[in-house]
Amino acid sequence: MRTICLRVMEMLAIGWAFAVGTGVASAGTDAKGGPICEESTATRRELMRVIGIGIDTAAVRRQETADLDAWNAKHPDDIFGWLERFDLNVKQTERDAAIAQSKKLLDRHPNDPSFEFLYAVTLVDTRTAEALERLKKIPADAPIMPLVHLELEWIYRWGKFADRNERKAQLVAYREACPNSLTRWQGIPMRDLATPELATKYAAQMRSRLQGERDVAWLNAWSTVWALDFIATPPEKQNALRGRIDEEVRQLRGSIRSGSGRGLRGVRHENDHRRAQAPFPGQGLGCQSE
Numbered sequence: 001m002r003t004i005c006l007r008v009m010e011m012l013a014i015g016w017a018f019a020v021g022t023g024v025a026s027a028g029t030d031a032k033g034g035p036i037c038e039e040s041t042a043t044r045r046e047l048m049r050v051i052g053i054g055i056d057t058a059a060v061r062r063q064e065t066a067d068l069d070a071w072n073a074k075h076p077d078d079i080f081g082w083l084e085r086f087d088l089n090v091k092q093t094e095r096d097a098a099i100a101q102s103k104k105l106l107d108r109h110p111n112d113p114s115f116e117f118l119y120a121v122t123l124v125d126t127r128t129a130e131a132l133e134r135l136k137k138i139p140a141d142a143p144i145m146p147l148v149h150l151e152l153e154w155i156y157r158w159g160k161f162a163d164r165n166e167r168k169a170q171l172v173a174y175r176e177a178c179p180n181s182l183t184r185w186q187g188i189p190m191r192d193l194a195t196p197e198l199a200t201k202y203a204a205q206m207r208s209r210l211q212g213e214r215d216v217a218w219l220n221a222w223s224t225v226w227a228l229d230f231i232a233t234p235p236e237k238q239n240a241l242r243g244r245i246d247e248e249v250r251q252l253r254g255s256i257r258s259g260s261g262r263g264l265r266g267v268r269h270e271n272d273h274r275r276a277q278a279p280f281p282g283q284g285l286g287c288q289s290e
Contacts, residue, residue, distance in 0.1 A: 036114070036143045037178035039080035044217045046071055047084055064088060076105075079114055079147070083185075086122055098122040113142035121151055128155060146181075149174040153189050168193045179205050182213075182221040190224055196232045203228035216256055222248070 039047065050067040068085040075081055082105075086098045102115070102122040109115040116138060123131035132155060135148050142148075153170035156163045171189045175181075190202055206225045210218065226245050233241045 033143065035146050035177050036079065037146050037181040038183035040078075041215055041217055043075075043078055043080050047080070048217060048220075051084065061088060079118065079144070082118055083121065086118075092126070095122065095126050099126065113138045114144040117144045117148055117151070124151070124155060128159075128161065131155065132161070146174050146177040147185075149177070150185050150189075164193075172198070175202060175205075180209050182206060182209065182218050184220070187221075187224045191227045191231070194228060194231055199228040199231035203232060214256060219252065219256070222252070 038044075050064050050071070065085070065088050068081060068088070072078065072081045072085055082102070086102070089095045089098050099119075099122045102119040106112075106115045106119045116134060120131045120134040120138075123134070132152075135152055135155075138145060138148050149170045153167045153174070155161050156166040156170065167189060171186070171193050174186060190199075194202060203225050206221060206228075210222060210225065213219070226248075229241055229245070230238060
């Protein structure tokens with residue numbers, strides 16, 4: 001199931017740094033109405049507060065569901081809040097309810113590509129062929145199009161729709177549209193699909209932004225940067241790379257407020273043991289689209 005596979009992959013792939021914050025969420029569009037590339041900082045802080053703390057038990061999932069429902073009731077136009085909420089659905093009855101819910105949202109926002117996108121997302125793993133058809137009909141100039149690329153990449157990961165070349169094409173299209181993005185949704189495909197050349201390019205783009213970033217909500221993106229560094233670096237040079245990462249961790253811990261960097265050690269440790277050609281987290285887990 002999508003949620004189980006994603007959670008397992010993220011436990012293997014992502015080291016989180018947690019913080020609590022407040023603020024007004026947006027759908028992810030920049031102030032000028034440009035492409036929707038990533039969640040707002042306020043949304044990211046809330047998602048970090050809600051998701052991923054503690055063992056993934058039924059009780060934890062119920063609390064996460066309640067917290068996300070409350071967030072979405074307060075911020076009904078927050079695309080990323082809805083994505084996280086829909087991603088918690090495991091049972092088919094939950095998926096069916098999500099389809100009905102997203103259809104109501106679409107009915108309230110007719111001809112809005114963002115809510116057409118959300119509706120298609122809920123169809124994945126239930127009526128995937130229809131989801132593909134709907135996603136491909138979203139106009140190329142729609143602000144939501146970058147997220148369409150990421151959703152298509154997900155669909156092409158496994159099952160009868162599996163297509164590694166398509167996955168890579170969708171990742172490249174996303175990064176071309178959003179070269180400065182730090183969203184967590186890109187982390188797994190970047191780690192799995194980036195060639196050494198792409199890894200060098202993407203790591204440089206992300207590092208450039210992160211070096212000026214002091215909001216702890218975004219700092220877990222360093223784990224993806226360092227994973228990309230390993231992909232781009234020949235094995236015989238990786239010991240030196242580990243030393244550079246150690247220094248970056250030291251600088252980060254010194255530049256942010258006390259306690260905020262407690263997740264950085266885990267992020268660093270993860271990459272210390274990563275091989276540049278490590279298999280895609282989740283392979284062999286039986287994750288499929290129908």
